[in-house]
Structures are given as C-alpha cells and as structure tokens.
Amino acid sequence: MASPLQIFERKMENIPRDKDGLRLWLRIVACTQMVEQEIRVMLREKFSMTLPRFELLAALDRVPDGLTMGELSRWLMVTKGNITGIAERLSEDGFIKRQPTPTDRRSFVVTLTPKGRKLFKEMETQYERLLDEVFVEISIDDFDSFTGVLAKVKEVIENLREQQGRAG
Amino acid sequence: MASPLQIFERKMENIPRDKDGLRLWLRIVACTQMVEQEIRVMLREKFSMTLPRFELLAALDRVPDGLTMGELSRWLMVTKGNITGIAERLSEDGFIKRQPTPTDRRSFVVTLTPKGRKLFKEMETQYERLLDEVFVEISIDDFDSFTGVLAKVKEVIENLREQQGRAG
DNA sequence: ATTTGATAATTTAAGTCTAAACTATCTGTT
DNA sequence: AACAGATAGTTTAGACTTAAATTATCAAAT
Incomplete structure (x- = not known):
C-alpha cells in the first residue's frame, strides 16, 4: 500500500518543472489537508467536536464582546x-x-x-500543542519566508478581486 | 465594510507573538481558502464545474491508464x-x-x-493561468523555502501517524 | 474445500458548504 | 411620510464530506 507521501511524489513527478505555480499550489493543498486531518481527528477523538464548530468558538474567544453573524461569516x-x-447547533449544545x-x-x-469558553480553553491547549508538533522542524528563516509568501498571495488576490469588481 | 485582509489582520493581532505554530497555521489556512475561492469561482463561471470534480478529472488526466476508486481516494x-x-455524477455527465x-x-x-479529456484540457489552461497569476510575486528563493517547509510538515505528520499506528 | 481475515467499493446518517432567493429592517432621498 | 436601494440574517436546493456499517470478493491457511 502506497503511503500518502509516495502518492504525493507520484502526483508531482509528471508535472513539468516549469509549472511553478501549479507545483507550489499542489504542495500547499496537500500540506493543508494533512494538517487539517490531524486537527479533525484530535478534536473528534478528544472532544467529539468538529473543525467548523471549533473555528467558530475560536473566533468568539478572540473577541470577548462577541461577533454578529455577518462578522463571523467574514x-x-x-x-x-x-x-x-x-451557530444553531452550537447554540443547541449551550456553547x-x-x-x-x-x-x-x-x-x-x-x-x-461560560460552558463554551471552558470547553474552548481545553481544546485550545491541545490544538496549539498539535500545531507546535507539526511545525517543530521549521526554522525561523523559513517561518519568515513562509509568512512573506502568504502575505503576498493574499495581496495579489485582493487586487484581482478589486479589478474584477468582486467584493472580498 | 472590512476587507478580508483587514479582518485577517484583526484575527492575527490578538495572538501572542510566541505562538509561532498557530500563527503560521492561520496564515496557511487563510491563503489556501482565498486561492481555492478564486479557483472555485473561475471553474463555476467558465465551465459550470465544481472543484472536487475538477480534481478528480485532473487525477485521471495525469494517469492515462486510469485509477481505481481506492487509488482516487488516496x-x-x-x-x-x-x-x-x-465519480457517479461525472459518469452521468459522460466525462x-x-x-x-x-x-x-x-x-x-x-x-x-474523450469528452472528459477535452473539457479538462480547456479547464487546465485557465487553472494554470490563474495559479501563475496568484503566485506571480513569489521569488525562486521563497519557492524553495516554501517547498522545503511543506515537505518537512508532511514528513512530521507521516511520523506522527506511524507512531500512533494510524494508516496514512 | 472451508474458514478466516483483509480489502474494494457502496450505502447510510449526519454535518458542512455554497449560491440564490427571500424576509425583515435600515438608511437615505424626496 | 413614502419610496428605493442596501444590508442582516435565514431558508432552500443541491453538492460535498465524513465515519461507520455493509456487501462482495479476495487470499491465505488450514
């Protein structure tokens, strides 16, 4: 049985060297999916929680005064x-x-x-521990490079959307 | 109305500087979501196609002999x-x-x-053009750094899974 | 040949997600 | 005040996604 890493190598090997954008994108997607899967499994096994619900709780934890539905959406x-x-399901569960x-x-x-905040704090600890574990091998320089790349990509897309007159 | 970039800055500003893993992860997720959204909109508007269907077609395009359902899943x-x-829906549509x-x-x-391959080739052109556009600002050095980071993350997760006896 | 355990794929139930249509309300402008 | 356009949130229909259970088949060891 091929491992995910072997499958990934097979996915990449047929892609022409000069298609940099495509190659980078496939790497980003693969990485994101793998990390997300780790988070999903952890949240489900330890807290019977889904990732979307966790993310909504996380948003509210960062803004103590609360957010409207539209702000949460953005x-x-x-x-x-x-x-x-x-929100309906989280409300039913009293979080x-x-x-x-x-x-x-x-x-x-x-x-x-209070129940929701208590649960979130417990999950947050595990969540941050998992992320530290996942990114443990990454150097400060790589962090900086990574951060710069992501910021540039976000700006480029903002500009694309403005040109097209699409809202963000 | 706050732009996505402004919202993102607000998301990041309350996160302690020392939580590197978390900060990096939030950046990766935001970037991935934005690029995916661009791809989704393009596929829908130009080809009435969804991203999951496109990705399945892309996998088959790379492996002319075809893939089994299980191989596609991995x-x-x-x-x-x-x-x-x-696959059921793509089959109904004759792709x-x-x-x-x-x-x-x-x-x-x-x-x-043949119908599926023809459609894919048309979509592929637009898809790669979009990715080139999105990553146009990224330097070769950043590409390399990025690629290295993603490879390390994948390896770390592979190891985590092996330790836990979970299949990939 | 039969049993046993593994594997390929589907089905099921529940949750997530989207775009578009809709309701209620707000905010000008006249 | 009355209208018109914009906005906040919900609803709807359909697609995607998952984990777990199920069916059919395979493969290996009796």
Whole structure:
C-alpha cells in the first residue's frame, strides 16, 4: 500500500518543472489537508467536536464582546448561510448564545457561554500543542519566508478581486 | 465594510507573538481558502464545474491508464465514499467511464472519456493561468523555502501517524 | 474445500458548504 | 411620510464530506 507521501511524489513527478505555480499550489493543498486531518481527528477523538464548530468558538474567544453573524461569516471566510447552521447547533449544545443588538433589529451578537469558553480553553491547549508538533522542524528563516509568501498571495488576490469588481 | 485582509489582520493581532505554530497555521489556512475561492469561482463561471470534480478529472488526466476508486481516494486524500458520489455524477455527465478489472471483481478502473479529456484540457489552461497569476510575486528563493517547509510538515505528520499506528 | 481475515467499493446518517432567493429592517432621498 | 436601494440574517436546493456499517470478493491457511 502506497503511503500518502509516495502518492504525493507520484502526483508531482509528471508535472513539468516549469509549472511553478501549479507545483507550489499542489504542495500547499496537500500540506493543508494533512494538517487539517490531524486537527479533525484530535478534536473528534478528544472532544467529539468538529473543525467548523471549533473555528467558530475560536473566533468568539478572540473577541470577548462577541461577533454578529455577518462578522463571523467574514472572519471564517464562509457564507452567512453556513454560519446560521453551525451557530444553531452550537447554540443547541449551550456553547454560544445570541443576543439582539439594541441599535439594529436585524442583527444579533453571538458570544461564548461560560460552558463554551471552558470547553474552548481545553481544546485550545491541545490544538496549539498539535500545531507546535507539526511545525517543530521549521526554522525561523523559513517561518519568515513562509509568512512573506502568504502575505503576498493574499495581496495579489485582493487586487484581482478589486479589478474584477468582486467584493472580498 | 472590512476587507478580508483587514479582518485577517484583526484575527492575527490578538495572538501572542510566541505562538509561532498557530500563527503560521492561520496564515496557511487563510491563503489556501482565498486561492481555492478564486479557483472555485473561475471553474463555476467558465465551465459550470465544481472543484472536487475538477480534481478528480485532473487525477485521471495525469494517469492515462486510469485509477481505481481506492487509488482516487488516496490520491485526492478523501474517503472512498466521497469518491463514489463524485465519480457517479461525472459518469452521468459522460466525462469519465468505469471498467471492471479482469483480475479483481471488486474493483473498477476509472478513466477519462474523450469528452472528459477535452473539457479538462480547456479547464487546465485557465487553472494554470490563474495559479501563475496568484503566485506571480513569489521569488525562486521563497519557492524553495516554501517547498522545503511543506515537505518537512508532511514528513512530521507521516511520523506522527506511524507512531500512533494510524494508516496514512 | 472451508474458514478466516483483509480489502474494494457502496450505502447510510449526519454535518458542512455554497449560491440564490427571500424576509425583515435600515438608511437615505424626496 | 413614502419610496428605493442596501444590508442582516435565514431558508432552500443541491453538492460535498465524513465515519461507520455493509456487501462482495479476495487470499491465505488450514
């Protein structure tokens, strides 16, 4: 049985050397999928939690005053309809609560409940430990290079979207 | 309205400087989501195609003799059940075909139809053009650093999985 | 030949995700 | 005040995704 690394090498070997963008992209995707899978397994096995729910809790943990549904949607880079569903399930389980905003009757502010914050803190410890483990081999120089690359990519895409008149 | 880049800066600013693994991971995820979104929009608008279907076609294009369902599952790093569904829809649309293998009656070899290959080639051109555009600002040195980082991460995860006795 | 365990693929149930349509509300502008 | 356009959030229909259970087949060892 071929290992994921062997499969990956087979995927890359037929791609012409000069297709740098493609090669880099395939590496990024493979890396992201593998790390995400580790996180998913950890969250499921230790906390019976899914990654999307964890990410919503994480967003709320970073902003103690809470976020509206639309802010959550932009923060997590998913559609508003998607947030509706995830927030509904987290609310049923008592991890978050929704409060109407005084200034805008269309809008809600979502915050963590004490139960939600307690759970998140436990998960956060394991989550950060896992990431440290995954990136343990990476040098400071590589970190900096990596960070620079990702920042450039984000800027290029922002510009692309502006040119096309698409909202971010 | 805050732009994605502004939202991202807000996400990062509250994270302690010393949490390198977490910071790097959030950057990788944000970058991947943005590039994927560009690809999704392009595929939908120009070809009425989804990303998962495109990726399955891409895998088959790289291996002219075809791949079994299980090989596709490992190649694309998704479950076999997932492949069943995507392959079903691509087959209905006449882009791929499934043939029984002579040596193993449980197994099928999936290959592109001429129609599927023709469509893929058209999409591939646009896809690679988009990736070149997205990564245009990245220097050769950064490419190398990036590639090295991703390779290390993959190895670390392989080792983690072996220690835990989990299959890849 | 039969049993036993492994493997290839599908099915199932539940959750995630999207784009588009929709409802309710807000914010000008007249 | 009344209208028009924009915005916050939900709903809908369909596709994707997963883990776990299931079916059919294989392969190896009796």
